[in-house]
Amino acid sequence: MNHLPMPPTIQRLMRSLSPNVRRAWNHRVDRMRLAPRIIFDYELLYVERGELTIRVENETFLAEPGDILLFKPGLEHEFVMSRGECWMPHIHFDVLDYADYEAVPIHFKRRSECSEEELAWLRPDILGSALGWPNVIRIPNHAEVFHTLMQIIHAYERRDPDYPLLQKSLVLRILYLILKGLRAADNAHLTMHQRAMERAVTYIMEHYNATIPLETLSKMAVLSVFHFSRLFKQTFGVSPHRFQIRYRMEKAKELMMFHHHLSLSTIAEKVGYSNVHSFSKAFKQAEGMSPRQFLKTHTSPT
Template structure:
């Protein structure tokens, strides 16, 4: 079950198949000015040490230790060191989805007008274009240590090239990507972060009380907030209302009981607190597209 945020619905994370092109912990020694360029793929650049000025699509950002930059395909950007301190910048170049030509595509250092026709064909589509609001180019991380560790783990795999390192790096990248999306979501919704403990308490309560209906009044009391505010926050955090979530986890339990026990459907409905076998069947069909009896025949 997808439990995250409206932003994530713009991307099917189940199909994510990243191709990591470059994984490098590099240091630039001032003075350095990387002139405006576009890249064919995506890049995540973490500021480990030093400071810099970064221009993305004409917008100026100051990068300090703990900051992360996300550059997208064909997005003009440039970088300049700000003082005499070295700029240490672990960074990754990647495709979010593997393509037939992924292994052939290099890293670009040219502006768009200097690209050859072949190089223009290497420009990846922006797979993040449907995010609303768009993912930011500059992210001041609340927990930079977690992001940096995953980036360094990926870099380590590419440096050592142990057997299956590319597959290991893909798994690490997916963890990194989800962590980054969560970070951005919490930053955009600080009211969810400040109420996260209450939301987790309600969610845990519902997951452990599958034997009966739950009411908004009791959940609001548990969370110590109004039921209207609870519904709004819960749906913003998990994509469904508390009652919809409760029905969902009860039906997941019902599927398990139908498949792996010989209990009658009436008994299953009773144990999961549905008012009748008819109410249970109706809810099951709405969610699964088949009746409980038809689902049992599939096992």
């Protein structure tokens, strides 16, 4: 996976996610076989107990407890065989909000057996094509995904009046946990230094108005300056310096919006700039407008 900051199009896509759960089961069987088929939506299955031999298109996998299977729209898959009692909590869901989400069936046909009307139900594969998620997901935080998946299943079984909001929030949490888990699995060194990175970013936030040498942060993390800078950017998407500037700008906007009595010179000093010119230059570079333009746009006249 690519862990550089996500392109704006992907960020917009992620903000547009509005999942709907079509079906949710805590499925337990003595053995599992399923003939080749395609589905129109996503199916996310957690292997809680047993072993499953799965084929997705031309690839065959052995899925074991702790594995997460993501069956994607339009990809032919089958359960070839199983070993031992199989516990497989799973959900069928859309990641975007479609008006016909309740009308789309859970399918057991091959693509060649589908009518044109049925094929029109196929959803775009956002998680696979846009985010690059694999068919078999092996992540260190799989237990958190399992816990949230069981919450979805229990909520689906009850379906009280607040269910639509709850199921969306829980599926989004699963997607977030998987994203974090894939990053951790792909970058074991990030997991190893996670606490050090959290200490460093907390220190920056608590001392955002001070000049913080990289040497100070790297010593806190017990890393060389080079390795600290690289790990920080991989973890937070920006360099320590850019993170501090971004945080300073957020604090400056807060002061401008809610403390109208403060002058720009005072605000500049409070967020760590020696003069209003340096602050204005940094603010415009970060926000695309001057502080005075921000004030005109985001504050009401007194």
